[in-house]
Amino acid sequence: MPSLLPDMSVPQCPECDDIIGMDDEYACAICGRLFHQDCLDPDTDTCLDCTFMADNLDKKTDVGPKKDEGTRLSIKRGLDVVLSCLCIPFLIPIWTVLALVIKIGSRGPIVFKQIRIGQSGRPFVLYKLRSMVDGAEEDTGPIWATNPDLRTTPIGRFMRRFGLDETMQVINVLRGDMSLVGPRPERPYFVERLRNQVPSYEKRLLARPGITGWAQIHTDHKYDVSLDDVKTKVVYDIEYIQRWSLWLDTKILAWTVVAILQIRHIPKRR
Numbered sequence: 001m002p003s004l005l006p007d008m009s010v011p012q013c014p015e016c017d018d019i020i021g022m023d024d025e026y027a028c029a030i031c032g033r034l035f036h037q038d039c040l041d042p043d044t045d046t047c048l049d050c051t052f053m054a055d056n057l058d059k060k061t062d063v064g065p066k067k068d069e070g071t072r073l074s075i076k077r078g079l080d081v082v083l084s085c086l087c088i089p090f091l092i093p094i095w096t097v098l099a100l101v102i103k104i105g106s107r108g109p110i111v112f113k114q115i116r117i118g119q120s121g122r123p124f125v126l127y128k129l130r131s132m133v134d135g136a137e138e139d140t141g142p143i144w145a146t147n148p149d150l151r152t153t154p155i156g157r158f159m160r161r162f163g164l165d166e167t168m169q170v171i172n173v174l175r176g177d178m179s180l181v182g183p184r185p186e187r188p189y190f191v192e193r194l195r196n197q198v199p200s201y202e203k204r205l206l207a208r209p210g211i212t213g214w215a216q217i218h219t220d221h222k223y224d225v226s227l228d229d230v231k232t233k234v235v236y237d238i239e240y241i242q243r244w245s246l247w248l249d250t251k252i253l254a255w256t257v258v259a260i261l262q263i264r265h266i267p268k269r270r
Helices: 048-059 070-105 154-162 164-175 188-194 201-206 214-218 227-243 246-261
Strands: 111-117 123-129 179-181 210-212
Touching (some): 070 123, 070 154, 070 164, 070 179, 070 246, 111 188, 123 164, 164 179, 164 210, 179 246, 210 246, 214 227
Parallel strands (some): 179 210
Antiparallel strands (some): 111 123
């Protein structure tokens, strides 16, 4: 018979299985799990699993066709930089107003930073305007979004409706972590699990992640909400990588604006 009492067991290091004392408790910089300091890579502060995942994906070149290379990659990167630079002067006044509302409306930072996995499994810091209450996942750990998501603040719900919280990712685009269009970047916690549960999941890591993507305009959920939702989006992500062209990127950006402004309904493929 299962116990009705909460689990009060002391934490154990996932690497060596020894008990972790409060004075020797260190979190992996990618997955956030607790380890002994000696069980983390001293150069990167990451556990062996996360280090292996990044190295393995970085070396993996045979999981699918690469369309973003050579001249095509240079053109795509150039357009990302130009369009991001053109957008920033228009976004700064919007960011300023939203920053004031976020600061007045709830405690916590204005800009939310989170580790995501990018092209070839490389981790990077993603920037966005904070749409949730501070410490939303302290008690639960990483979880998928819900609809409605009770963790969001009033201004957060408004920003999410129009995608304004994601606009700060143009900074990631300028830094080279992301593209304007591509598969959405996921957190290490979910990448490590989904790569073993979703067929061909690693193929989506061939492309630089994007602010918007082929999957986002063809599915009902902007955020991942279930395993089936992820499986559907992976199909679209791989299709995007195989079909990539400047014209396809242009269509995706245009359809994204249409969807955000709710000018017309974009038919969903089933």
